[in-house]
Amino acid sequence: MQTDAVAAMVQQWGRQRPDLDASPMLVVGRMFRLTDAFDRKLRAPFAEAGLGNGDFDVLAALRRCGEASLSAGELSRTVLVTTGAITKRVDRLEERGLVERTVADEDARGRRIALTAEGAALTDRLIAAHLENQRRLLEPLGKEEREQLGELLAKLTAAQED
Incomplete structure (x- = not known):
């Protein structure tokens, strides 16, 4: 398991509440953190244009x-x-x-x-x-990884729009 802040949280929950499966946090928590990081990095050109x-x-x-x-x-x-x-x-x-x-x-x-x-x-x-x-x-992702991630995200998105 890759060690990052989200993995550390999952490990902590595993120690405190071993009866719960905290593994969904590995995806959802990382998606939230990634969204925030991407948003911060993508805003600069718009802010510079006064938007x-x-x-x-x-x-x-x-x-x-x-x-x-x-x-x-x-x-x-x-x-x-x-x-x-x-x-x-x-x-x-x-x-x-x-x-x-x-x-x-x-x-x-x-x-x-x-x-x-x-x-x-x-x-x-x-x-x-x-x-x-x-x-x-x-x-950081290769072409095939980007395509696979795009397909997986499309699948998750479609499941939420039903």
Whole structure:
């Protein structure tokens, strides 16, 4: 067993409560620690660009849709946050000139959100840096290990979304 803080906790539980199987902590505990570590290491480019938590998610969702615009509801489903959170993020991004709102063709009460040219350029620059940072974080794993881990995480994710 690899010795790290999580393994030490599992060993301690084994001594204090040998009747319990604490081994799930080896996966879940490490996933939490890894998520926190990755989050800290991946935020820097966004913070340097003056983006708050989640702002890049909105920019990236809009950039992935190409030339189209999205409603707040569509963005909410894509980014997996409430429409209220989307509205706050879009307000900040619009204030910076990175997105713009237009009246929806299908309903004059609705608004469509799209990237500005400046927003698209910033998103393109940041996604390149973001993907390079992700690649660096995964360097300890070989290609087959990354693929296997991706498949295992997809399996766990699917089981939680049922």
